[in-house]
Amino acid sequence: MKEYIYGRNPVIEVLKNKRVDKLYVQKGNFEGSIRKIYALAKEQNILITELNKKKLDEMAGGGNHQGVVALVSGYEYRKLEDIIKGSSGRLIMLEKIEDPHNLGAIARSAEAAGFDGIIIPKHKSVYVNDAVYKSSAGAIENISVVIENNLSNTIEKLKKEGYWIYGADMEGKNYNRVDLRGKVCLVIGNEGKGLGHSVKKNCDEIISIPMYGKINSLNASCAASILMFEVLRQNEEVKI
Structure with missing residues (x-):
């Protein structure tokens, strides 16, 4: 099951664990930790799509996405x-x-x-x-x-x-x-x-x-x- 994860720190963590399938970034937003997110995504050859803020707002359900949303595989529960x-x-x-x-x-x-x-x-x-x-x-x-x-x-x-x-x-x-x-x-x-x-x-x-x-x-x-x-x-x- 796929789901959207949003916010810079959460996205960085799922990128580190190589669970991101696609990355969506707000157009013109390249400040601060967004550069680190871009670098991690490019290392893993993840498709990066630039979208406007309104579209990201919809994907994040109105949450504070900080200009980045990732499509990831569902969380893996342990035994x-x-x-x-x-x-x-x-x-x-x-x-x-x-x-x-x-x-x-x-x-x-x-x-x-x-x-x-x-x-x-x-x-x-x-x-x-x-x-x-x-x-x-x-x-x-x-x-x-x-x-x-x-x-x-x-x-x-x-x-x-x-x-x-x-x-x-x-x-x-x-x-x-x-x-x-x-x-x-x-x-x-x-x-x-x-x-x-x-x-x-x-x-x-x-x-x-x-x-x-x-x-x-x-x-x-x-x-x-x-x-x-x-x-x-x-x-x-x-x-x-």
């Missing part, structure tokens, strides 16, 4: 078994995250924090699309995404592989007081409902981020980022 072999032991599981901007932001942080992959459920979850590419600044291209039928069963599989499962919930233990070293899978719940009962009860421990302001909750991607970098911090300290 759970593949990403846990020889991995760093850091995974994040998303239960029914429905906003592509949340998935994109989480993917960007996960890639930066050295996580091996993102696990999402088959139903009631956003999949990787153009909005995810854009909001992740192309980072989604460099991290594995796994689709699983039943997250509770997946948790049991991970436990057998030596992972400790930590679910994020407001009623959990302060994450600063939890040992997050070793093989870890963080579980982030739905934007509105949080963690479902069946997934929550299968976690080894429920952790929370302390709140001191008048707002008593964080956006799913913000919470995920804080916890992922805490996992990274604790494991980096072990190396030192």
Whole structure:
């Protein structure tokens, strides 16, 4: 299945991974990173077509394309078994995250924090699309995404592989007081409902981020980022 990816950073990432079939660039737009995009495309003998802004707007569905749109092969999902072999032991599981901007932001942080992959459920979850590419600044291209039928069963599989499962919930233990070293899978719940009962009860421990302001909750991607970098911090300290 083909799809359009737009925005300079996302397009650069799919070009690096050689997944672009055709490239569309706004007429007269040769400034900044567009030159790098041209160079990468020419190295791979990719057809470059110059179009007016209105046409690119239509292809990007009104999104901020920054003067470039790429036609690419559909995103390639991975198998759970593949990403846990020889991995760093850091995974994040998303239960029914429905906003592509949340998935994109989480993917960007996960890639930066050295996580091996993102696990999402088959139903009631956003999949990787153009909005995810854009909001992740192309980072989604460099991290594995796994689709699983039943997250509770997946948790049991991970436990057998030596992972400790930590679910994020407001009623959990302060994450600063939890040992997050070793093989870890963080579980982030739905934007509105949080963690479902069946997934929550299968976690080894429920952790929370302390709140001191008048707002008593964080956006799913913000919470995920804080916890992922805490996992990274604790494991980096072990190396030192």
